[in-house]
Amino acid sequence: MPITFQTMGILLMGGVLGPKWGLSASTGYILLGLAGVPVFQGGNGGWDYSLGVTGGYLIGFLLSSFIVGILVNKGLNGSKSIWAYIIGTLTVYIPALIWLSVFDFSWPEEGMLLSQGVYPFLIGDMIKAIIASLFTVGLTYSSFKNYLYKK
Secondary structure (H helix, E strand, C coil): CCCCCHHHHHHHHHHHHHHHHHHHHHHHHHHHHHCCCCCEHHHECCHHHHCCCCHHHHHHHHHHHHHHHHHHHCCCCHHHHHHHHHHHHHHHHHHHHHHHHHCCCCCCCCCHHHHHHCHHHHHHHHHHHHHHHHHCCCCCHHHHHHHHCCC
16 A cells, blocks of 8 residues: 555645534545546545555544545644644554454454554554644635625
8 A cells, every 4th residue: 555645635624624524525535536536546436445554554544534534624723723723643553453353254364454554554654644733824714705705
């Protein structure tokens, strides 16, 4: 599983758009991929790709965008938003690890789950969480709303 910027995009959907619209946007992204539109890593899409080893991460994307949106709305915004993004990043791993352990029987031995499903991505994902939090220090749904509905 290669490293991509999908996670950062999902985090930003929740952090900028809030829980409802962030979840809607990430659901739309996942549905496009399931329909075969090549939006996933490496220009992939479709059910076959989604039901492989990446399926749990895709489920985690939905949870993550929603949770980040809630946390940012509840006060983890501005300079504190980094914590919302770190929690959101870690949220992606929960369904991913469950998916890998239950649905994918290709792991060669016990103990490989974290070394194959989390550790290779953790540093990069934390860097992406930091970058996402920097993007949203002044950029939130409320700023879009104020701009769009300005009279």
